Amino acid sequence: MALWLTLAVNSIALGGLLFLLSAGFSLIFGLMRIPNLMHGSFFMLGAYFGVTLLWQGVNFWAAALISAAAMAVIGGLIERFLLRRLAGEQLPQVLLTLGFALIIGDISLMLWTGDPWQPATPAHLQGAVQVAGLFFPVYRLVIVMVAVVIAAALWLMVDWTRLGAMIRAGVDDPAIARVVGIKVSQLFTLIFALGAGLAAFGGVIGSPVLSVYPGLDAEMLPLALIVVILGGTGSLLGTLVGSFLIGFLYNFGQARFPDLAYVILFLPMLLVLVLRPQGLFGKGGS
Amino acid sequence: MTRVTAPHAAFALALLGLSTVPLWVGNSYYIDVASQILLFAVFALALNVLAGYGGLVSLGHAGLFAVSGYTAGLMLQAGFGHAAAIAGAVLATLLTSAVFAVLALRSTGIGFLMITLALGQILWGIAYRWADLTNGDNGVSISTRPAPFGLSLSGAPSFYYATVVVFLTALVAMAAFERSPFGASLRGTRDQARRMTALGYNVWLIRFLAFLFSGFWCSVAGLLYLYNKQFISPQVSALQASAEVLLMVISGGTATLLGPIAGAAIVVIMKYVVSAYVVRWNLVLGVIFVAIISFMPEGLVPGSVRIWGFARRRWLARRPARKPAAGAPP
Numbered sequence: 338m339a340l341w342l343t344l345a346v347n348s349i350a351l352g353g354l355l356f357l358l359s360a361g362f363s364l365i366f367g368l369m370r371i372p373n374l375m376h377g378s379f380f381m382l383g384a385y386f387g388v389t390l391l392w393q394g395v396n397f398w399a400a401a402l403i404s405a406a407a408m409a410v411i412g413g414l415i416e417r418f419l420l421r422r423l424a425g426e427q428l429p430q431v432l433l434t435l436g437f438a439l440i441i442g443d444i445s446l447m448l449w450t451g452d453p454w455q456p457a458t459p460a461h462l463q464g465a466v467q468v469a470g471l472f473f474p475v476y477r478l479v480i481v482m483v484a485v486v487i488a489a490a491l492w493l494m495v496d497w498t499r500l501g502a503m504i505r506a507g508v509d510d511p512a513i514a515r516v517v518g519i520k521v522s523q524l525f526t527l528i529f530a531l532g533a534g535l536a537a538f539g540g541v542i543g544s545p546v547l548s549v550y551p552g553l554d555a556e557m558l559p560l561a562l563i564v565v566i567l568g569g570t571g572s573l574l575g576t577l578v579g580s581f582l583i584g585f586l587y588n589f590g591q592a593r594f595p596d597l598a599y600v601i602l603f604l605p606m607l608l609v610l611v612l613r614p615q616g617l618f619g620k621g622g623s
Numbered sequence: 624m625t626r627v628t629a630p631h632a633a634f635a636l637a638l639l640g641l642s643t644v645p646l647w648v649g650n651s652y653y654i655d656v657a658s659q660i661l662l663f664a665v666f667a668l669a670l671n672v673l674a675g676y677g678g679l680v681s682l683g684h685a686g687l688f689a690v691s692g693y694t695a696g697l698m699l700q701a702g703f704g705h706a707a708a709i710a711g712a713v714l715a716t717l718l719t720s721a722v723f724a725v726l727a728l729r730s731t732g733i734g735f736l737m738i739t740l741a742l743g744q745i746l747w748g749i750a751y752r753w754a755d756l757t758n759g760d761n762g763v764s765i766s767t768r769p770a771p772f773g774l775s776l777s778g779a780p781s782f783y784y785a786t787v788v789v790f791l792t793a794l795v796a797m798a799a800f801e802r803s804p805f806g807a808s809l810r811g812t813r814d815q816a817r818r819m820t821a822l823g824y825n826v827w828l829i830r831f832l833a834f835l836f837s838g839f840w841c842s843v844a845g846l847l848y849l850y851n852k853q854f855i856s857p858q859v860s861a862l863q864a865s866a867e868v869l870l871m872v873i874s875g876g877t878a879t880l881l882g883p884i885a886g887a888a889i890v891v892i893m894k895y896v897v898s899a900y901v902v903r904w905n906l907v908l909g910v911i912f913v914a915i916i917s918f919m920p921e922g923l924v925p926g927s928v929r930i931w932g933f934a935r936r937r938w939l940a941r942r943p944a945r946k947p948a949a950g951a952p953p
Contacts (some may be wrong), residue, residue, distance in 0.1 A: 372736065423916070427732060431680070431733070432873065432916050437913065439909030440910060562740065563741060580731070596756075599748025
């Protein structure tokens with residue numbers, strides 16, 4: 338029983354991290370129709386930045402924010418100067434982002450070596466809280482809380498602000514959005530930077546749990562893909578639900594069928610593809 | 624009346640060169656590299672069926688390649704003969720291709736790409752994590768190569784000749800496919816899917832069959848790889864491997880017969896040359912990707928020709944006063 342509860346808490350924590358990773362991916366894909374294959378690399382590179390800052394003695398949350406900001410700038414630059422030139426050409430976009438994923442992966446291996454880096458959990462968040470006779474690790478609960486707060490903030494931004502209305506208009510019909518005077522191209526850069534920053538933030542706060550190692554990027558990218566296919570592109574609610582679903586499947590699969598954990602992860606995606614291709618919360622069409 | 628044209632002569636010359644490689648390349652290491660160029664050319668030709676003629680870009684083809692190699696490798700380890708292992712590998716790859724096709728063909732374009740990527744990652748996950756079946760990261764090694772018609776293939780030159788035969792068969796099959804009504808209808812589904820539907824073609828079925836055709840040649844390439852290296856590991860099913868073969872196709876020029884072959888030669892040679900000097904092959908691969916996309920989206924070969932022509936015109940335009948003399952170098 339206690340084992341299952343621990344697994345459940347771990348699953349929710351992983352779900353939170355996956356949400357931070359996938360929210361940007363989903364928005365980028367939904368708004369810009371760019372399948373950003375370097376999203377896993379943003380996550381990993383952000384985590385490496387954060388780990389390096391922590392090594393220098395920077396405060397944990399400051400490290401996470403600085404890393405997110407740095408990644409947002411890098412993401413914005415890549416969008417503005419390279420991806421922009423390929424607007425509307427999906428195949429070249431895929432190949433360009435794939436090329437960058439390979440470059441980032443190899444440079445990270447060069448700079449941070451092949452050994453995994455696992456920073457310590459921040460001192461004030463170590464230990465466990467006892468609820469009803471059961472112990473829960475504080476840090477994982479914090480991850481969940483952070484993810485939920487960010488999800489709420491994103492939801493407020495998308496549903497209740499002028500910027501959000503512009504983003505929704507851009508997702509629904511970029512051509513008409515342009516016609517009514519929304520600067521869709523500026524929105525693109527903003528969303529891309531936001532997505533990169535969120536992924537990096539997730540990478541840093543995930544690093545005490547997941548650790549950072551070469552190949553983390555290739556491991557996270559398919560997870561983001563599944564989450565978005567499951568939840569439906571451009572849907573924040575879908576991304577949230579998909580993230581937690583995958584978080585649970587991953588941890589429980591790992592515990593029960595360690596050999597097949599990876600396969601189990603993809604089964605719901607296949608089911609959704611067959612039964613509801615637009616995703617659980619996606620709008621019709623593809 | 625058939626005239627001997629430049630392409631015919633070039634083709635005959637290429638054929639001659641191809642079949643005599645072991646004679647003028649003494650070192651068996653380089654003969655092995657030549658075998659690998661040809662087997663990856665078969666792989667690239669297979670992907671080109673979908674990515675080039677079908678407009679369906681797959682990032683999961685390394686998975687199909689690996690299914691073939693692993694099936695044969697594991698069957699050989701389990702004590703089956705070569706014929707059974709080869710038949711089993713082709714069958715398993717065709718079945719996997721059919722599953723891939725049914726799932727991925729629910730969409731086209733980016734949806735297709737993402738689904739094939741995810742499916743490819745599943746196969747990678749099985750190869751890497753399901754250690755009881757696939758021996759995980761340690762891979763599968765086999766001790767012997769087959770000996771068709773009593774001819775031993777254990778030496779590098781003899782294996783090379785066998786690879787040439789398979790490669791030429793693949794080339795002929797691709798040329799026949801390109802000219803066939805089936806090839807034309809596949810191009811039709813790429814360019815005008817809706818019109819093809821209106822004309823009464825079953826677009827889905829055409830794409831499905833193209834996927835199987837592509838899967839078949841993937842399995843052939845996978846078998847050649849297994850027998851060439853006598854070893855297979857999860858690396859061949861990784862996303863990088865899919866990216867590499869896609870790079871072969873686009874660098875040579877998609878939807879052409881010779882493009883993927885040139886691409887395979889470029890990538891394999893570059894990989895060997897680069898990794899002799901630096902260990903950063905992935906970095907180089909990524910830079911090539913970005914450079915091709917940014918500067919020569921039509922492919923390395925046509926792109927280099929265009930940029931060379933452009934540079935030459937600029938150079939000539941800058942010195943208008945002096946007219947190039949008749950015998951001057953262009």
